[in-house]
Amino acid sequence: MCFIMLGECNIVNEGLKVKLYPDKVMVDKFNRSLGNVRFVWNNLLTEYQKTFELFKQHGYTKLKCNQTTFNTMLTMLKKEYSFLYESESSTLQQVYRDLIRSFNGFFKKNSNYPKFKSKKNPKNGFRIQNNNNIKITSSIIVLPVLGEVHYRTSPQYKQLLKESKINNVTIKKEHNHYYAVFNIETEKQPMEKTDKAVGIDLGIRTLATLSNGLKITNLDTTHEDKMIKKYYRVLSRKKYNSNRYNKILKTLGKWIQRKTNRINDAYHKLSHYIVKNYDIICMESLDIKELFQNTDLSSRLQSISWKKLVEMIKYKCEWYGKKFIQISKWFPSSKICSQCGYYCKDLGDKKEWTCPHCQTHHDRDINAAKNIKKEGLRLLMDETFVNLRNWGDSTVILLSWESTGP
Ligand SMILES: [Zn+2]
Known part of the structure; x- marks a missing residue:
């Protein structure tokens, strides 16, 4: 297979999520491991804070965290609380790795300060490193220390699991449903070159507008949203951890998962289409900091979903040997005439406009996508100093767009 064309294949890491069907004993074991992970996380975080105060x-x-210190802390915790030995040792080591990553994100101002883990959080997980002790048959996963658990997934996924090297597995509990997310190594063949470049503008009603004029509307998840809202409301009236509460939580989880699956499926198809049809893909960069600070829930969810799509396109470009270019978020892609380069200062939120300089009539989103493509190609040329072929558009003359951002 791949070794015949060695050098052409890309070895990549991929996440693969399957649904688990644990029996009562296994549910108990999972919950104990989740409890241990929570216990270690909260203890290490407390210790860190005490030290930092000193x-x-x-x-x-600023107090930098390091692995050795946390590992010593963990060993001391284990001596004091012997129930921690019930968990696989790599699972507990993963906790401080996650904590360090969390702190690094905070120090780089990409995320909030690490929070204490609460039992009430409906989403929890723990990771097990594969030291050749994770076994998979067509219906059963055998986990070290924990034992056997039934799972279900598509035949394609089963095949992938069988063929690929498994690095680790994360057991997730989400709204009383259990999943295993495998981190696997797979081989990807580069896709055929198409000699085409594209600019993509992301929007609220039209999810993505391509510079060639193609518009992709956002997925309609009204029904799922309605059901999710309904079950959240029902849940809020139930007593925490009662039988009714847990049952409603499970139904709520089903609807959340259904919505996520539909969005993921649509985004996978769209990103695959784009990466397959274009060699150079230009997009605007999204501000991660802004995303975390945004208090309006719906626009925050919109940003999260855009980020998801951008990430998918980005890693698929890496997998399949295509070029991904992100342009500055300050670039006023909507306000420049893609035909003559005129800068329209007071465009407002008009969906269509006519350039006062060259009289070209523009669709706002298509014009933006064309500008994103041009700016991306300009950056690419700056970056490579290679005289690229003519990508089919006239050169844009930029008129003082720098004045719009700091
Ligand atoms: Zn114009």
Whole structure:
């Protein structure tokens, strides 16, 4: 297969989620492991905060975390609380790795300060490293320390699991449903070159507009949203952890998963289409900081879903040997005439407009996508100093767009 064309294949990491059907004993074991992970996380976080307070008294403003310190802390915790030995050792080590990653994100201002883990959070998980001790048959997964659990997935996924090298598995509990997410290594063949470039503009009603004029509307999830809202309301009236509560939580989880599956499916198809048909893909970059600070829930969810699509296109470009270019979020893609380069300062939120300079009539989104493509190709040329072929558009003359952002 791949070794014949060695050098052409890309070895990539991929996540693969399957549904688990644990029996009562296994549910109990899973919950104990989740509890241990929560216990270790909260203890390490407390210890860190205590140490940091000491350092603060001596004028330090930042305390870097390191693996050795956390590992020593973990060993001490295990000595004190022997129930931690019920969990696979790599699972507990993963906790401080996650904590370090969480702190690094915070120090880089990409995420909020790590929070304490609560039992009431409906989403929890723990990871097991594969040291050749995870076995998979067509219906059963055998996990180290924990034992056997039934699972279900598509025949394609089963085949992939059989063929691929498994790095680790994360057991997830989401609204009382259990899943296993496998991190596997697979081989990807580069896709055929098409000699085409594209600019993509993301929007609210029209999810994606391509510079060639193609518009992809956002998926309609009104029904799922309605059901999710309904079950959240019902859940809020039930007593926490009662039988009714857990049953409703499970139904709620089913609707949330259904919505996620539909969105993921649509995004996978769209990103695959784009990466297959274009060699150079230009998009606007999204502001991650803004995403975390945004308090309006619906626009926050919209940003999260855009980010998901951008990430999919990005990693598929890497997998299949295509070029992905992200342009500055300050680039005023909507306000420039893609025909003559005129900068229209007071465009407002008009969906269509006519350029006062060259009289070209523009669809707002298509014009933006064309500008994104041009700006992306300009950046690419700056980056490579290679005289690229003519990509089929006249060169745009930029008129003082720098004045729009800091
Ligand atoms: Zn014009």
